[in-house]
Amino acid sequence: MTTLDTSAFETPGRGRGLLDVFRYRYLLRLLIGKTTSLRYRNSALGWFWSYVRPTVQFLVYYLIVGQVMGMHRNVESFPLYLFSGIVVVNLFNEAFGAATGSIVSNKALVRKIYLPRELFPIAAIVGAFIHFLPQLAILLVVSTLVFGYIPSIASIGLVIGALALVLGFIMGIGLFFSAINVRYRDASNVVEIIRTIATWSSPILYTWIMVYDITENVRWLFNLYMANPITVAVEMFHHAFWEPAVSATDRHGWPPDMVWHVASAVGIAVFALIVGQYVFRRSERTFAQDL
Template identity: 45%
Template sequence: MRTASSEADVLHEPGHSRGLFDVFGRRYLLSLIVRKEVQIRYRGSVLGWMWSYVKPLVQFVVFYVAIGYFLGMNQRVEFFPIYLLAGITIITFFNEAFSNGTRSLVDNAALIKKIYLPREMFPVSSMFIAAVNAVPQILVVIVIALFFGWTPSVLSIAAILLSLLIIAVLATGLGLLFGAINVTFRDAQSFVEIITMCAVWASPVMYQWEMVAEKVPGFLFTLYRLNPLTAAVELFHFGLWMPLNPSDGQTIPNLWAFAGIGLAVSLVILFIGQAVFRRLEGRFAQDL
């Protein structure tokens, strides 16, 4: 007959993790990491959080004058600065979460080698940090859109939230995948820089989707629409820009269907990223 003390002495495999389930099971630790990184970002800064609002406002002025006025995009695309700023805001969220997630394990090598905690914590926290940094930019876009006559609706709010969800899932999955690879092969970080550079042009941020539809065959345009970034950017445009421009602004046909596909693709990438991460996790302490 086993006693209570003997049951307490049962040994468990050290370092055993349930992956992302353990990360969200340790929400307090996750919040501490996010809070620390956000505070470090503005440490020693006079303006502090105000920089998060100054940057998108300056971007708006630059876009309006340089691209909108001098290059004539204000005449081609109504409310073009809002269109452009909305697209850049959502892509910046993706690029920051993906890039920081890729570097997160290497940047926290000392902590990983000293104590055990779910290593997925670092790419996930990178996504939340990027989300916190994106909030002021999103608020600036919303305020500017309200100034120009934007009226929020249930559908527009749903589009904005779904866009953010797609980016969060996609960036986390890619952060897990490339973050794990980057521990052994530091070339992954340079490869990610190329991906983030191309992300701006792989989705309708600087241009409208009609330009792609006019220039490429139908099957290539379908592949373009299957890109989760395309769906996320167009959802953001639908939420903030389309109500301002009902005459000229047209969303990609079947936007919601392709948004669902984009979310499904992002979830598949998250599953693959988690699987590769778990496969390579045993070598992290050694390779770091």
């Protein structure tokens, strides 16, 4: 009886989850290139839209919230405060939305060949991050030339930490909703609601001090508010870009118990990543059939 050595073969669909992404780095680069090249295909302005959209969004918020509602009188250098928070929320909203629809938008590949399905949401997140970089560049240039910002090791560390926190959180919930969205397209509507909430549940159009004052008798609600990874990341960006540009008397400082808030946000991001990967692995078995 002839014995067939199957050690060189792999059982389809039995991968190692996110760890397989490192084995398929070449495919990941191809998917990222596809994502970025198709984004502005047949567009007259192309990559210029990456600058136009956040600029228009900033101007609308600044005119309505800053001028009409008078926030520029309460926050020194309010344009810098506003924009340094908007870029974080924009990264979250764009990457989260792209990751959610990544499996469905690549259904032709999912149905025809086997490859780690995690490649699709991760490629979508990386693609969104690439399109976030022009916004970060604008923030850096404006804060340096207009407000006299000088980068420091601490500010660079805060930016890196904030981006790592946001991207880790996005990866977790992106895996979760991209898997759910394959079978239940209602997930995309839930994601839109979450993206809307994210814009208003972080201190970009107001300050954390306002939230702290109105939650004086329900302090647990403020702690819950500050446990949001996006809120923590926004505050880290404020301390990296805005606080060094204003006088010491006008700085807001860190919220009380910020260390615990950061720890909570990191814990939520890690929990989201674990749950997202688990749900994704359980759901990917039927992706081809559901699509």
